[in-house]
Amino acid sequence: MIAELNRLIELIEDRLTDDLDVASLASRLGTTEYHLRRMFSSLAGMSLSEYIRRRRMSVAAADILGGGDLLGIAVRYGYGSTEAFGRAFRSVHGLSIGDVKRNGGPLRQQSQLRFRLTVEGNITMETRITDRPAFRLVGHAATVPLIHEGINPHIQAHIASLPTTEHSRLKALSDDEPAGLLQVTADVDPDYAEGSELTYLHGVAVADTTPVDDDLDTIEVPAGTWAIFRTEGEYPAALQKVWAATATDWFPSNPWRLRPGPSIVAILDRADDFSTAITELWLPIERAAGDASHASSR
Incomplete structure:
Protein backbone atom coordinates (compact mmCIF):
# COMPACT_ATOMS: atom_id res chain seq x y z
CA MET A 1 0.00 0.00 0.00
CA ILE A 2 2.90 2.38 0.70
CA ALA A 3 4.18 2.06 -2.88
CA GLU A 4 0.69 2.72 -4.24
CA LEU A 5 0.29 5.86 -2.10
CA ASN A 6 3.64 7.26 -3.21
CA ARG A 7 2.77 6.56 -6.83
CA LEU A 8 -0.55 8.34 -6.25
CA ILE A 9 1.35 11.40 -4.99
CA GLU A 10 3.43 11.38 -8.19
CA LEU A 11 0.34 11.07 -10.39
CA ILE A 12 -1.35 13.95 -8.57
CA GLU A 13 1.76 16.11 -8.99
CA ASP A 14 1.78 15.42 -12.73
CA ARG A 15 -1.91 16.36 -12.99
CA LEU A 16 -2.37 19.27 -10.58
CA THR A 17 -4.05 21.35 -13.28
CA ASP A 18 -6.19 18.47 -14.57
CA ASP A 19 -9.66 17.33 -13.51
CA LEU A 20 -8.43 14.45 -11.38
CA ASP A 21 -10.45 11.24 -11.54
CA VAL A 22 -9.45 9.45 -8.33
CA ALA A 23 -11.37 6.29 -9.28
CA SER A 24 -9.28 5.96 -12.47
CA LEU A 25 -6.06 6.64 -10.57
CA ALA A 26 -6.97 3.96 -8.01
CA SER A 27 -7.68 1.49 -10.81
CA ARG A 28 -4.25 2.23 -12.34
CA LEU A 29 -2.69 1.49 -8.98
CA GLY A 30 -4.49 -1.84 -8.63
CA THR A 31 -6.76 -0.84 -5.76
CA THR A 32 -10.15 0.81 -5.16
CA GLU A 33 -11.01 4.47 -4.66
CA TYR A 34 -12.69 3.60 -1.35
CA HIS A 35 -9.61 1.90 0.12
CA LEU A 36 -7.22 4.47 -1.34
CA ARG A 37 -9.07 7.43 0.18
CA ARG A 38 -9.45 5.75 3.58
CA MET A 39 -5.79 4.75 3.81
CA PHE A 40 -4.60 8.15 2.60
CA SER A 41 -6.64 10.09 5.17
CA GLY A 66 5.19 35.42 -10.94
CA GLY A 67 2.69 37.97 -12.20
CA GLY A 68 0.46 35.67 -14.23
CA ASP A 69 -3.04 36.60 -15.37
CA LEU A 70 -5.38 35.88 -12.44
CA LEU A 71 -8.30 34.54 -14.49
CA GLY A 72 -5.95 32.34 -16.49
CA ILE A 73 -4.46 30.95 -13.26
CA ALA A 74 -7.93 30.33 -11.81
CA VAL A 75 -9.07 28.43 -14.92
CA ARG A 76 -5.81 26.44 -15.02
CA TYR A 77 -6.50 25.10 -11.52
CA GLY A 78 -10.12 24.21 -12.21
CA TYR A 79 -12.03 27.30 -11.05
CA GLY A 80 -14.60 29.03 -13.21
CA SER A 81 -14.11 32.48 -11.71
CA THR A 82 -11.50 34.54 -9.90
CA GLU A 83 -13.93 34.84 -6.95
CA ALA A 84 -14.15 31.07 -6.43
CA PHE A 85 -10.40 30.76 -6.87
CA GLY A 86 -9.84 33.58 -4.38
CA ARG A 87 -11.99 31.87 -1.74
CA ALA A 88 -10.08 28.61 -2.14
CA PHE A 89 -6.77 30.49 -2.01
CA ARG A 90 -7.70 32.29 1.21
CA SER A 91 -8.96 29.06 2.83
CA VAL A 92 -5.50 27.51 2.35
CA HIS A 93 -3.16 30.45 2.90
CA GLY A 94 -5.22 32.63 5.24
CA LEU A 95 -4.50 35.64 3.02
CA SER A 96 -6.18 37.21 0.03
CA ILE A 97 -4.55 37.14 -3.37
CA GLY A 98 -4.12 40.91 -3.12
CA ASP A 99 -2.23 40.57 0.18
CA VAL A 100 0.13 38.04 -1.37
CA LYS A 101 0.75 40.24 -4.41
CA ARG A 102 1.57 43.21 -2.16
CA ASN A 103 3.56 41.47 0.59
CA GLY A 104 4.64 38.14 -0.87
CA GLY A 105 3.21 36.18 2.06
CA PRO A 106 3.42 34.61 4.54
CA LEU A 107 2.13 31.56 2.70
CA ARG A 108 1.03 28.20 4.11
CA GLN A 109 2.77 25.91 1.66
CA GLN A 110 1.75 22.25 1.44
CA SER A 111 4.86 20.19 0.72
CA GLN A 112 4.63 17.12 -1.47
CA LEU A 113 4.00 14.14 0.78
CA ARG A 114 6.15 11.04 0.87
CA PHE A 115 5.03 7.93 2.70
CA ARG A 116 7.82 5.86 4.23
CA LEU A 117 8.11 2.40 5.72
CA THR A 118 8.85 2.03 9.41
CA VAL A 119 9.16 -1.18 11.37
CA GLU A 120 7.16 -0.53 14.51
CA GLY A 121 4.61 -3.22 15.28
CA ASN A 122 4.10 -1.44 18.56
CA ILE A 123 0.48 -2.52 18.91
CA THR A 124 -0.41 -6.18 19.37
CA MET A 125 -3.63 -6.71 17.44
CA GLU A 126 -5.77 -9.72 18.26
CA THR A 127 -7.38 -10.34 14.90
CA ARG A 128 -9.43 -13.00 13.18
CA ILE A 129 -10.77 -13.25 9.62
CA THR A 130 -14.17 -14.72 8.92
CA ASP A 131 -16.43 -15.22 5.90
CA ARG A 132 -20.05 -14.43 6.63
CA PRO A 133 -23.29 -15.02 4.73
CA ALA A 134 -25.64 -12.10 4.18
CA PHE A 135 -27.28 -10.67 7.28
CA ARG A 136 -29.10 -7.53 8.39
CA LEU A 137 -28.43 -4.82 10.95
CA VAL A 138 -31.64 -3.50 12.49
CA GLY A 139 -32.28 -0.81 15.07
CA HIS A 140 -32.56 2.97 15.33
CA ALA A 141 -30.49 5.13 12.98
CA ALA A 142 -29.45 8.79 13.06
CA THR A 143 -27.27 11.07 10.94
CA VAL A 144 -24.32 12.34 12.99
CA PRO A 145 -20.94 14.05 12.32
CA LEU A 146 -17.76 12.00 12.29
CA ILE A 147 -15.52 12.61 15.33
CA HIS A 148 -12.15 10.85 15.32
CA GLU A 149 -11.18 11.11 18.99
CA GLY A 150 -13.14 10.98 22.22
CA ILE A 151 -16.82 10.35 22.83
CA ASN A 152 -19.21 11.51 20.11
CA PRO A 153 -21.88 13.53 21.94
CA HIS A 154 -24.30 13.23 19.01
CA ILE A 155 -24.20 9.45 19.25
CA GLN A 156 -24.54 9.66 23.03
CA ALA A 157 -27.64 11.85 22.65
CA HIS A 158 -29.15 9.46 20.10
CA ILE A 159 -28.72 6.44 22.37
CA ALA A 160 -29.98 8.37 25.41
CA SER A 161 -33.14 9.30 23.50
CA LEU A 162 -34.15 5.65 23.18
CA PRO A 163 -36.36 4.25 25.95
CA THR A 164 -35.04 1.35 28.01
CA THR A 165 -37.68 -0.90 26.51
CA GLU A 166 -36.11 -0.43 23.06
CA HIS A 167 -32.75 -1.77 24.25
CA SER A 168 -34.50 -4.87 25.61
CA ARG A 169 -36.52 -5.26 22.43
CA LEU A 170 -33.40 -5.11 20.26
CA LYS A 171 -31.49 -7.58 22.45
CA ALA A 172 -34.36 -10.03 22.09
CA LEU A 173 -34.18 -9.69 18.30
CA SER A 174 -30.43 -10.44 18.08
CA ASP A 175 -29.92 -13.88 16.53
CA ASP A 176 -26.73 -13.56 14.49
CA GLU A 177 -23.08 -12.52 14.78
CA PRO A 178 -21.89 -10.05 15.90
CA ALA A 179 -23.95 -10.73 19.01
CA GLY A 180 -25.60 -8.22 21.34
CA LEU A 181 -26.21 -4.49 21.00
CA LEU A 182 -24.00 -3.00 18.29
CA GLN A 183 -22.60 0.39 17.33
CA VAL A 184 -22.81 0.61 13.55
CA THR A 185 -21.41 3.31 11.27
CA ALA A 186 -22.41 3.38 7.61
CA ASP A 187 -22.44 5.78 4.64
CA VAL A 188 -19.08 7.17 5.78
CA ASP A 189 -17.41 9.80 3.60
CA PRO A 190 -14.65 7.99 1.63
CA ASP A 191 -12.16 10.67 2.72
CA TYR A 192 -13.08 9.97 6.36
CA ALA A 193 -13.05 13.72 6.99
CA GLU A 194 -13.63 15.02 10.51
CA GLY A 195 -17.12 16.50 10.77
CA SER A 196 -18.48 14.76 7.66
CA GLU A 197 -21.87 13.10 8.08
CA LEU A 198 -22.41 9.38 8.57
CA THR A 199 -25.25 7.07 9.51
CA TYR A 200 -25.06 5.70 13.04
CA LEU A 201 -27.28 2.74 13.92
CA HIS A 202 -27.84 1.48 17.45
CA GLY A 203 -29.01 -2.03 16.84
CA VAL A 204 -28.35 -5.74 16.46
CA ALA A 205 -27.51 -8.32 13.80
CA VAL A 206 -30.23 -10.64 12.59
CA ALA A 207 -30.31 -13.44 10.04
CA ASP A 208 -31.48 -12.63 6.54
CA THR A 209 -34.74 -14.51 7.14
CA THR A 210 -35.63 -13.09 10.58
CA PRO A 211 -38.90 -11.09 10.58
CA VAL A 212 -38.37 -7.47 11.67
CA ASP A 213 -40.91 -4.81 12.66
CA ASP A 214 -41.45 -2.03 10.11
CA ASP A 215 -40.61 0.75 12.58
CA LEU A 216 -36.95 -0.33 12.79
CA ASP A 217 -34.25 0.95 10.45
CA THR A 218 -32.46 -1.74 8.45
CA ILE A 219 -29.04 -2.03 6.80
CA GLU A 220 -28.72 -4.96 4.42
CA VAL A 221 -25.25 -6.52 4.63
CA PRO A 222 -24.21 -8.75 1.71
CA ALA A 223 -22.11 -11.88 2.14
CA GLY A 224 -18.40 -11.18 2.46
CA THR A 225 -15.20 -11.32 4.47
CA TRP A 226 -14.64 -9.48 7.74
CA ALA A 227 -11.59 -8.65 9.84
CA ILE A 228 -12.41 -8.65 13.56
CA PHE A 229 -10.15 -6.77 15.99
CA ARG A 230 -10.58 -7.43 19.71
CA THR A 231 -9.72 -4.56 22.08
CA GLU A 232 -9.63 -4.20 25.85
CA GLY A 233 -9.02 -1.11 27.96
CA GLU A 234 -10.13 2.49 28.44
CA TYR A 235 -13.26 3.26 26.46
CA PRO A 236 -13.43 4.65 23.82
CA ALA A 237 -9.68 5.47 23.71
CA ALA A 238 -8.47 1.85 23.36
CA LEU A 239 -10.98 1.15 20.59
CA GLN A 240 -10.05 4.33 18.69
CA LYS A 241 -6.34 3.52 19.02
CA VAL A 242 -6.80 0.09 17.48
CA TRP A 243 -9.10 1.51 14.79
CA ALA A 244 -6.31 3.93 13.79
CA ALA A 245 -3.71 1.14 13.94
CA THR A 246 -5.66 -0.90 11.37
CA ALA A 247 -4.56 1.72 8.82
CA THR A 248 -1.03 2.38 10.07
CA ASP A 249 -0.10 -1.20 10.99
CA TRP A 250 -2.50 -3.90 9.91
CA PHE A 251 -3.57 -3.10 6.33
CA PRO A 252 -0.03 -2.24 5.13
CA SER A 253 1.16 -5.55 6.64
CA ASN A 254 -1.52 -7.85 5.25
CA PRO A 255 -2.93 -8.72 1.81
CA TRP A 256 -6.36 -7.22 2.50
CA ARG A 257 -8.09 -3.93 1.76
CA LEU A 258 -11.26 -2.26 2.97
CA ARG A 259 -14.39 -2.73 0.93
CA PRO A 260 -17.51 -0.56 1.15
CA GLY A 261 -19.83 -1.52 3.97
CA PRO A 262 -20.70 -0.73 7.55
CA SER A 263 -18.17 -0.79 10.38
CA ILE A 264 -19.48 -2.55 13.49
CA VAL A 265 -18.45 -2.37 17.13
CA ALA A 266 -19.70 -5.07 19.49
CA ILE A 267 -19.40 -4.44 23.23
CA LEU A 268 -18.52 -7.81 24.76
CA ASP A 269 -18.13 -6.58 28.35
CA ARG A 270 -17.82 -3.23 30.12
CA ALA A 271 -17.45 -1.51 33.46
CA ASP A 272 -20.63 -0.19 35.09
CA ASP A 273 -19.62 3.39 34.26
CA PHE A 274 -18.40 2.40 30.76
CA SER A 275 -14.90 3.73 31.55
CA THR A 276 -13.40 0.46 30.28
CA ALA A 277 -14.70 -2.15 27.88
CA ILE A 278 -13.88 -5.26 25.88
CA THR A 279 -14.93 -4.74 22.30
CA GLU A 280 -14.79 -6.26 18.83
CA LEU A 281 -14.33 -4.02 15.78
CA TRP A 282 -15.70 -5.61 12.59
CA LEU A 283 -14.40 -4.17 9.29
CA PRO A 284 -15.51 -5.38 5.83
CA ILE A 285 -12.48 -6.46 3.77
CA GLU A 286 -11.50 -8.13 0.53
CA ARG A 287 -8.24 -9.66 -0.65
CA ALA A 288 -5.93 -7.23 -2.40
CA ALA A 289 -2.87 -7.68 -4.56
CA GLY A 290 0.29 -6.25 -3.02
CA ASP A 291 3.16 -6.91 -0.68
CA ALA A 292 3.10 -7.44 3.05
CA SER A 293 4.87 -4.25 4.08
CA HIS A 294 5.29 -3.34 7.72
CA ALA A 295 3.69 -0.41 9.49
CA SER A 296 3.87 3.01 7.94
CA SER A 297 3.91 6.67 8.81
CA ARG A 298 4.31 10.03 7.14
Whole structure:
Protein backbone atom coordinates (compact mmCIF):
# COMPACT_ATOMS: atom_id res chain seq x y z
CA MET A 1 0.00 0.00 0.00
CA ILE A 2 2.90 2.38 0.70
CA ALA A 3 4.18 2.06 -2.88
CA GLU A 4 0.69 2.72 -4.24
CA LEU A 5 0.29 5.86 -2.10
CA ASN A 6 3.64 7.26 -3.21
CA ARG A 7 2.77 6.56 -6.83
CA LEU A 8 -0.55 8.34 -6.25
CA ILE A 9 1.35 11.40 -4.99
CA GLU A 10 3.43 11.38 -8.19
CA LEU A 11 0.34 11.07 -10.39
CA ILE A 12 -1.35 13.95 -8.57
CA GLU A 13 1.76 16.11 -8.99
CA ASP A 14 1.78 15.42 -12.73
CA ARG A 15 -1.91 16.36 -12.99
CA LEU A 16 -2.37 19.27 -10.58
CA THR A 17 -4.05 21.35 -13.28
CA ASP A 18 -6.19 18.47 -14.57
CA ASP A 19 -9.66 17.33 -13.51
CA LEU A 20 -8.43 14.45 -11.38
CA ASP A 21 -10.45 11.24 -11.54
CA VAL A 22 -9.45 9.45 -8.33
CA ALA A 23 -11.37 6.29 -9.28
CA SER A 24 -9.28 5.96 -12.47
CA LEU A 25 -6.06 6.64 -10.57
CA ALA A 26 -6.97 3.96 -8.01
CA SER A 27 -7.68 1.49 -10.81
CA ARG A 28 -4.25 2.23 -12.34
CA LEU A 29 -2.69 1.49 -8.98
CA GLY A 30 -4.49 -1.84 -8.63
CA THR A 31 -6.76 -0.84 -5.76
CA THR A 32 -10.15 0.81 -5.16
CA GLU A 33 -11.01 4.47 -4.66
CA TYR A 34 -12.69 3.60 -1.35
CA HIS A 35 -9.61 1.90 0.12
CA LEU A 36 -7.22 4.47 -1.34
CA ARG A 37 -9.07 7.43 0.18
CA ARG A 38 -9.45 5.75 3.58
CA MET A 39 -5.79 4.75 3.81
CA PHE A 40 -4.60 8.15 2.60
CA SER A 41 -6.64 10.09 5.17
CA SER A 42 -5.62 7.75 7.99
CA LEU A 43 -1.90 8.00 7.21
CA ALA A 44 -1.67 11.62 6.03
CA GLY A 45 -3.90 13.16 8.68
CA MET A 46 -5.97 14.91 6.00
CA SER A 47 -8.34 13.84 3.28
CA LEU A 48 -7.10 13.21 -0.24
CA SER A 49 -9.34 16.01 -1.54
CA GLU A 50 -7.87 18.44 1.00
CA TYR A 51 -4.30 17.47 0.07
CA ILE A 52 -5.00 18.06 -3.63
CA ARG A 53 -6.55 21.45 -2.85
CA ARG A 54 -3.58 22.49 -0.68
CA ARG A 55 -1.04 21.39 -3.29
CA ARG A 56 -2.89 23.25 -6.05
CA MET A 57 -3.02 26.45 -4.00
CA SER A 58 0.65 26.08 -3.04
CA VAL A 59 1.72 25.85 -6.68
CA ALA A 60 -0.78 28.53 -7.70
CA ALA A 61 0.82 30.94 -5.23
CA ALA A 62 4.05 30.78 -7.22
CA ASP A 63 2.11 31.57 -10.41
CA ILE A 64 0.51 34.58 -8.73
CA LEU A 65 3.83 35.88 -7.44
CA GLY A 66 5.19 35.42 -10.94
CA GLY A 67 2.69 37.97 -12.20
CA GLY A 68 0.46 35.67 -14.23
CA ASP A 69 -3.04 36.60 -15.37
CA LEU A 70 -5.38 35.88 -12.44
CA LEU A 71 -8.30 34.54 -14.49
CA GLY A 72 -5.95 32.34 -16.49
CA ILE A 73 -4.46 30.95 -13.26
CA ALA A 74 -7.93 30.33 -11.81
CA VAL A 75 -9.07 28.43 -14.92
CA ARG A 76 -5.81 26.44 -15.02
CA TYR A 77 -6.50 25.10 -11.52
CA GLY A 78 -10.12 24.21 -12.21
CA TYR A 79 -12.03 27.30 -11.05
CA GLY A 80 -14.60 29.03 -13.21
CA SER A 81 -14.11 32.48 -11.71
CA THR A 82 -11.50 34.54 -9.90
CA GLU A 83 -13.93 34.84 -6.95
CA ALA A 84 -14.15 31.07 -6.43
CA PHE A 85 -10.40 30.76 -6.87
CA GLY A 86 -9.84 33.58 -4.38
CA ARG A 87 -11.99 31.87 -1.74
CA ALA A 88 -10.08 28.61 -2.14
CA PHE A 89 -6.77 30.49 -2.01
CA ARG A 90 -7.70 32.29 1.21
CA SER A 91 -8.96 29.06 2.83
CA VAL A 92 -5.50 27.51 2.35
CA HIS A 93 -3.16 30.45 2.90
CA GLY A 94 -5.22 32.63 5.24
CA LEU A 95 -4.50 35.64 3.02
CA SER A 96 -6.18 37.21 0.03
CA ILE A 97 -4.55 37.14 -3.37
CA GLY A 98 -4.12 40.91 -3.12
CA ASP A 99 -2.23 40.57 0.18
CA VAL A 100 0.13 38.04 -1.37
CA LYS A 101 0.75 40.24 -4.41
CA ARG A 102 1.57 43.21 -2.16
CA ASN A 103 3.56 41.47 0.59
CA GLY A 104 4.64 38.14 -0.87
CA GLY A 105 3.21 36.18 2.06
CA PRO A 106 3.42 34.61 4.54
CA LEU A 107 2.13 31.56 2.70
CA ARG A 108 1.03 28.20 4.11
CA GLN A 109 2.77 25.91 1.66
CA GLN A 110 1.75 22.25 1.44
CA SER A 111 4.86 20.19 0.72
CA GLN A 112 4.63 17.12 -1.47
CA LEU A 113 4.00 14.14 0.78
CA ARG A 114 6.15 11.04 0.87
CA PHE A 115 5.03 7.93 2.70
CA ARG A 116 7.82 5.86 4.23
CA LEU A 117 8.11 2.40 5.72
CA THR A 118 8.85 2.03 9.41
CA VAL A 119 9.16 -1.18 11.37
CA GLU A 120 7.16 -0.53 14.51
CA GLY A 121 4.61 -3.22 15.28
CA ASN A 122 4.10 -1.44 18.56
CA ILE A 123 0.48 -2.52 18.91
CA THR A 124 -0.41 -6.18 19.37
CA MET A 125 -3.63 -6.71 17.44
CA GLU A 126 -5.77 -9.72 18.26
CA THR A 127 -7.38 -10.34 14.90
CA ARG A 128 -9.43 -13.00 13.18
CA ILE A 129 -10.77 -13.25 9.62
CA THR A 130 -14.17 -14.72 8.92
CA ASP A 131 -16.43 -15.22 5.90
CA ARG A 132 -20.05 -14.43 6.63
CA PRO A 133 -23.29 -15.02 4.73
CA ALA A 134 -25.64 -12.10 4.18
CA PHE A 135 -27.28 -10.67 7.28
CA ARG A 136 -29.10 -7.53 8.39
CA LEU A 137 -28.43 -4.82 10.95
CA VAL A 138 -31.64 -3.50 12.49
CA GLY A 139 -32.28 -0.81 15.07
CA HIS A 140 -32.56 2.97 15.33
CA ALA A 141 -30.49 5.13 12.98
CA ALA A 142 -29.45 8.79 13.06
CA THR A 143 -27.27 11.07 10.94
CA VAL A 144 -24.32 12.34 12.99
CA PRO A 145 -20.94 14.05 12.32
CA LEU A 146 -17.76 12.00 12.29
CA ILE A 147 -15.52 12.61 15.33
CA HIS A 148 -12.15 10.85 15.32
CA GLU A 149 -11.18 11.11 18.99
CA GLY A 150 -13.14 10.98 22.22
CA ILE A 151 -16.82 10.35 22.83
CA ASN A 152 -19.21 11.51 20.11
CA PRO A 153 -21.88 13.53 21.94
CA HIS A 154 -24.30 13.23 19.01
CA ILE A 155 -24.20 9.45 19.25
CA GLN A 156 -24.54 9.66 23.03
CA ALA A 157 -27.64 11.85 22.65
CA HIS A 158 -29.15 9.46 20.10
CA ILE A 159 -28.72 6.44 22.37
CA ALA A 160 -29.98 8.37 25.41
CA SER A 161 -33.14 9.30 23.50
CA LEU A 162 -34.15 5.65 23.18
CA PRO A 163 -36.36 4.25 25.95
CA THR A 164 -35.04 1.35 28.01
CA THR A 165 -37.68 -0.90 26.51
CA GLU A 166 -36.11 -0.43 23.06
CA HIS A 167 -32.75 -1.77 24.25
CA SER A 168 -34.50 -4.87 25.61
CA ARG A 169 -36.52 -5.26 22.43
CA LEU A 170 -33.40 -5.11 20.26
CA LYS A 171 -31.49 -7.58 22.45
CA ALA A 172 -34.36 -10.03 22.09
CA LEU A 173 -34.18 -9.69 18.30
CA SER A 174 -30.43 -10.44 18.08
CA ASP A 175 -29.92 -13.88 16.53
CA ASP A 176 -26.73 -13.56 14.49
CA GLU A 177 -23.08 -12.52 14.78
CA PRO A 178 -21.89 -10.05 15.90
CA ALA A 179 -23.95 -10.73 19.01
CA GLY A 180 -25.60 -8.22 21.34
CA LEU A 181 -26.21 -4.49 21.00
CA LEU A 182 -24.00 -3.00 18.29
CA GLN A 183 -22.60 0.39 17.33
CA VAL A 184 -22.81 0.61 13.55
CA THR A 185 -21.41 3.31 11.27
CA ALA A 186 -22.41 3.38 7.61
CA ASP A 187 -22.44 5.78 4.64
CA VAL A 188 -19.08 7.17 5.78
CA ASP A 189 -17.41 9.80 3.60
CA PRO A 190 -14.65 7.99 1.63
CA ASP A 191 -12.16 10.67 2.72
CA TYR A 192 -13.08 9.97 6.36
CA ALA A 193 -13.05 13.72 6.99
CA GLU A 194 -13.63 15.02 10.51
CA GLY A 195 -17.12 16.50 10.77
CA SER A 196 -18.48 14.76 7.66
CA GLU A 197 -21.87 13.10 8.08
CA LEU A 198 -22.41 9.38 8.57
CA THR A 199 -25.25 7.07 9.51
CA TYR A 200 -25.06 5.70 13.04
CA LEU A 201 -27.28 2.74 13.92
CA HIS A 202 -27.84 1.48 17.45
CA GLY A 203 -29.01 -2.03 16.84
CA VAL A 204 -28.35 -5.74 16.46
CA ALA A 205 -27.51 -8.32 13.80
CA VAL A 206 -30.23 -10.64 12.59
CA ALA A 207 -30.31 -13.44 10.04
CA ASP A 208 -31.48 -12.63 6.54
CA THR A 209 -34.74 -14.51 7.14
CA THR A 210 -35.63 -13.09 10.58
CA PRO A 211 -38.90 -11.09 10.58
CA VAL A 212 -38.37 -7.47 11.67
CA ASP A 213 -40.91 -4.81 12.66
CA ASP A 214 -41.45 -2.03 10.11
CA ASP A 215 -40.61 0.75 12.58
CA LEU A 216 -36.95 -0.33 12.79
CA ASP A 217 -34.25 0.95 10.45
CA THR A 218 -32.46 -1.74 8.45
CA ILE A 219 -29.04 -2.03 6.80
CA GLU A 220 -28.72 -4.96 4.42
CA VAL A 221 -25.25 -6.52 4.63
CA PRO A 222 -24.21 -8.75 1.71
CA ALA A 223 -22.11 -11.88 2.14
CA GLY A 224 -18.40 -11.18 2.46
CA THR A 225 -15.20 -11.32 4.47
CA TRP A 226 -14.64 -9.48 7.74
CA ALA A 227 -11.59 -8.65 9.84
CA ILE A 228 -12.41 -8.65 13.56
CA PHE A 229 -10.15 -6.77 15.99
CA ARG A 230 -10.58 -7.43 19.71
CA THR A 231 -9.72 -4.56 22.08
CA GLU A 232 -9.63 -4.20 25.85
CA GLY A 233 -9.02 -1.11 27.96
CA GLU A 234 -10.13 2.49 28.44
CA TYR A 235 -13.26 3.26 26.46
CA PRO A 236 -13.43 4.65 23.82
CA ALA A 237 -9.68 5.47 23.71
CA ALA A 238 -8.47 1.85 23.36
CA LEU A 239 -10.98 1.15 20.59
CA GLN A 240 -10.05 4.33 18.69
CA LYS A 241 -6.34 3.52 19.02
CA VAL A 242 -6.80 0.09 17.48
CA TRP A 243 -9.10 1.51 14.79
CA ALA A 244 -6.31 3.93 13.79
CA ALA A 245 -3.71 1.14 13.94
CA THR A 246 -5.66 -0.90 11.37
CA ALA A 247 -4.56 1.72 8.82
CA THR A 248 -1.03 2.38 10.07
CA ASP A 249 -0.10 -1.20 10.99
CA TRP A 250 -2.50 -3.90 9.91
CA PHE A 251 -3.57 -3.10 6.33
CA PRO A 252 -0.03 -2.24 5.13
CA SER A 253 1.16 -5.55 6.64
CA ASN A 254 -1.52 -7.85 5.25
CA PRO A 255 -2.93 -8.72 1.81
CA TRP A 256 -6.36 -7.22 2.50
CA ARG A 257 -8.09 -3.93 1.76
CA LEU A 258 -11.26 -2.26 2.97
CA ARG A 259 -14.39 -2.73 0.93
CA PRO A 260 -17.51 -0.56 1.15
CA GLY A 261 -19.83 -1.52 3.97
CA PRO A 262 -20.70 -0.73 7.55
CA SER A 263 -18.17 -0.79 10.38
CA ILE A 264 -19.48 -2.55 13.49
CA VAL A 265 -18.45 -2.37 17.13
CA ALA A 266 -19.70 -5.07 19.49
CA ILE A 267 -19.40 -4.44 23.23
CA LEU A 268 -18.52 -7.81 24.76
CA ASP A 269 -18.13 -6.58 28.35
CA ARG A 270 -17.82 -3.23 30.12
CA ALA A 271 -17.45 -1.51 33.46
CA ASP A 272 -20.63 -0.19 35.09
CA ASP A 273 -19.62 3.39 34.26
CA PHE A 274 -18.40 2.40 30.76
CA SER A 275 -14.90 3.73 31.55
CA THR A 276 -13.40 0.46 30.28
CA ALA A 277 -14.70 -2.15 27.88
CA ILE A 278 -13.88 -5.26 25.88
CA THR A 279 -14.93 -4.74 22.30
CA GLU A 280 -14.79 -6.26 18.83
CA LEU A 281 -14.33 -4.02 15.78
CA TRP A 282 -15.70 -5.61 12.59
CA LEU A 283 -14.40 -4.17 9.29
CA PRO A 284 -15.51 -5.38 5.83
CA ILE A 285 -12.48 -6.46 3.77
CA GLU A 286 -11.50 -8.13 0.53
CA ARG A 287 -8.24 -9.66 -0.65
CA ALA A 288 -5.93 -7.23 -2.40
CA ALA A 289 -2.87 -7.68 -4.56
CA GLY A 290 0.29 -6.25 -3.02
CA ASP A 291 3.16 -6.91 -0.68
CA ALA A 292 3.10 -7.44 3.05
CA SER A 293 4.87 -4.25 4.08
CA HIS A 294 5.29 -3.34 7.72
CA ALA A 295 3.69 -0.41 9.49
CA SER A 296 3.87 3.01 7.94
CA SER A 297 3.91 6.67 8.81
CA ARG A 298 4.31 10.03 7.14
